Amino acid sequence: MMMKIENVKAILFDVFGTVVDWRGSITRMGEDIARHKGVKNIDWPAFANAWRAGYKPGMAQVQSGERPWTSIDAIHRKRLDQILIDFGIAEVFTEEEKTNLNKFWHHLDPWPDSIPGLIKLKQFYLIGPLSNGSLTLLSSMAKRANIPWDFIFSSDIFKAYKPDDQVYLGAINFLGLQPEEVMMAAAHNEDLAAARFHGMATAYVNRPSEYGPAQRKDLGASQDWDIITDSIIGISTKMA
Amino acid sequence: MMMKIENVKAILFDVFGTVVDWRGSITRMGEDIARHKGVKNIDWPAFANAWRAGYKPGMAQVQSGERPWTSIDAIHRKRLDQILIDFGIAEVFTEEEKTNLNKFWHHLDPWPDSIPGLIKLKQFYLIGPLSNGSLTLLSSMAKRANIPWDFIFSSDIFKAYKPDDQVYLGAINFLGLQPEEVMMAAAHNEDLAAARFHGMATAYVNRPSEYGPAQRKDLGASQDWDIITDSIIGISTKMA
Numbered sequence: 001m002m003m004k005i006e007n008v009k010a011i012l013f014d015v016f017g018t019v020v021d022w023r024g025s026i027t028r029m030g031e032d033i034a035r036h037k038g039v040k041n042i043d044w045p046a047f048a049n050a051w052r053a054g055y056k057p058g059m060a061q062v063q064s065g066e067r068p069w070t071s072i073d074a075i076h077r078k079r080l081d082q083i084l085i086d087f088g089i090a091e092v093f094t095e096e097e098k099t100n101l102n103k104f105w106h107h108l109d110p111w112p113d114s115i116p117g118l119i120k121l122k123q124f125y126l127i128g129p130l131s132n133g134s135l136t137l138l139s140s141m142a143k144r145a146n147i148p149w150d151f152i153f154s155s156d157i158f159k160a161y162k163p164d165d166q167v168y169l170g171a172i173n174f175l176g177l178q179p180e181e182v183m184m185a186a187a188h189n190e191d192l193a194a195a196r197f198h199g200m201a202t203a204y205v206n207r208p209s210e211y212g213p214a215q216r217k218d219l220g221a222s223q224d225w226d227i228i229t230d231s232i233i234g235i236s237t238k239m240a
Numbered sequence: 241m242m243m244k245i246e247n248v249k250a251i252l253f254d255v256f257g258t259v260v261d262w263r264g265s266i267t268r269m270g271e272d273i274a275r276h277k278g279v280k281n282i283d284w285p286a287f288a289n290a291w292r293a294g295y296k297p298g299m300a301q302v303q304s305g306e307r308p309w310t311s312i313d314a315i316h317r318k319r320l321d322q323i324l325i326d327f328g329i330a331e332v333f334t335e336e337e338k339t340n341l342n343k344f345w346h347h348l349d350p351w352p353d354s355i356p357g358l359i360k361l362k363q364f365y366l367i368g369p370l371s372n373g374s375l376t377l378l379s380s381m382a383k384r385a386n387i388p389w390d391f392i393f394s395s396d397i398f399k400a401y402k403p404d405d406q407v408y409l410g411a412i413n414f415l416g417l418q419p420e421e422v423m424m425a426a427a428h429n430e431d432l433a434a435a436r437f438h439g440m441a442t443a444y445v446n447r448p449s450e451y452g453p454a455q456r457k458d459l460g461a462s463q464d465w466d467i468i469t470d471s472i473i474g475i476s477t478k479m480a
Contacts, residue, residue: 126383150382174376174394175375
């Protein structure tokens with residue numbers, strides 16, 4: 001069901017892929033550190049995708065109850081240890097360097113349209129992430145990249161990962177708003193489907209190169225989302 | 241025990257009284273609305289203090305378990321309804337106007353030194369509130385007054401009020417830091433005593449006129465806090 005977007009007072013943003021380019025950022029940082037360490041012949045875009053591939057399975061173990069609450073930083077780190085072995089570079093890095101590698105996810109760069117779009121939207125709406133990132137990840141990222149959030153909703157606040165109900169319902173409750181007064185903006189149809197299920201307004205941001213040339217999912221809108229666009233500036237054009 | 245302030249990576253701020261002047265702000269907003277409504281002869285500074293006097297008893301009911309979790313907005317509203325009667329102006333305001341009156345607490349003005357001090361400190365530290373305010377209160381306040389928080393820790397995130405342990409411990413845990421890497425800044429000795437008990441660094445900001453001329457508590461530091469000053473700029477001078 002389409003919502004009246006005139007009712008919206010707050011806009012919540014998925015972060016990985018929607019606001020920031022994790023694949024390009026991890027690739028750049030990987031290439032940098034490889035140069036520094038004299039490591040050659042690593043396919044860093046493939047490394048980024050392999051790292052990201054541990055994200056959903058890691059969260060799924062928490063969501064199923066198989067693991068107790070585990071922060072995304074711990075999930076990232078467990079996966080990192082595996083792919084450093086897979087890519088044959090586990091011996092290259094000290095423990096301290098691995099700790100810093102894991103913070104790549106705290107230092108992702110926004111897509112070029114994200115900051116200008118958010119600055120515009122912030123004039124008219126409360127804006128914040130609704131992300132599976134941790135509070136320390138999201139606040140470090142925002143500080144470094146000047147992302148002008150009004151507040152931060154992280155998975156560790158809710159002790160749950162999207163698309164679990166309590167994330168969306170918890171955010172709406174914290175804001176003291178009705179579901180239709182809160183818009184979810186994401187590059188992922190699944191995220192928007194959950195938001196719509198809970199009565200939120202929805203904005204789809206098409207990011208067909210989030211995963212690189214081999215991307216097969218989220219190449220377009222799967223439903224009649226309230227806004228369908230290809231940038232955060234695109235949301236601001238329709239909303240502000 | 242004094243901490244080494246060189247270890248500090250994040251500074252958490254009490255808000256009511258430390259960062260914002262609730263008494264002056266409520267007084268100004270009260271006088272404004274009184275002019276608008278043609279209400280005369282209300283002692284607005286006394287009204288502000290009477291409103292604030294409901295704060296600790298309201299939280300104490302939650303802390304004792306007498307009431308289930310209740311947001312500060314609900315505590316403010318319950319007290320407002322009482323003092324509107326006490327001051328003889330309950331009939332002056334519609335329900336909608338009372339809802340807006342309660343949002344006075346979302347629109348408090350910072351002390352003159354707060355924003356310049358926070359801007360400076362933000363260059364070197366993660367900064368955020370650790371407040372008994374709600375997330376919607378603190379984010380609305382920050383947006384209106386341009387308070388440059390990196391994140392917001394509100395009582396509703398922890399479902400607890402300071403000085404309960406889980407507020408301080410929860411914040412340290414979210415930040416992924418050691419207690420001594422986190423500094424609590426407050427105008428209230430009780431708040432700093434709890435922070436120090438949990439191993440945090442402490443900064444006392446003397447605000448001897450927070451409650452007006454009749455203030456009897458927190459007229460000075462009660463312990464050898466790591467920083468003792470009279471403004472947020474004073475903290476930035478020592479830390480940045």
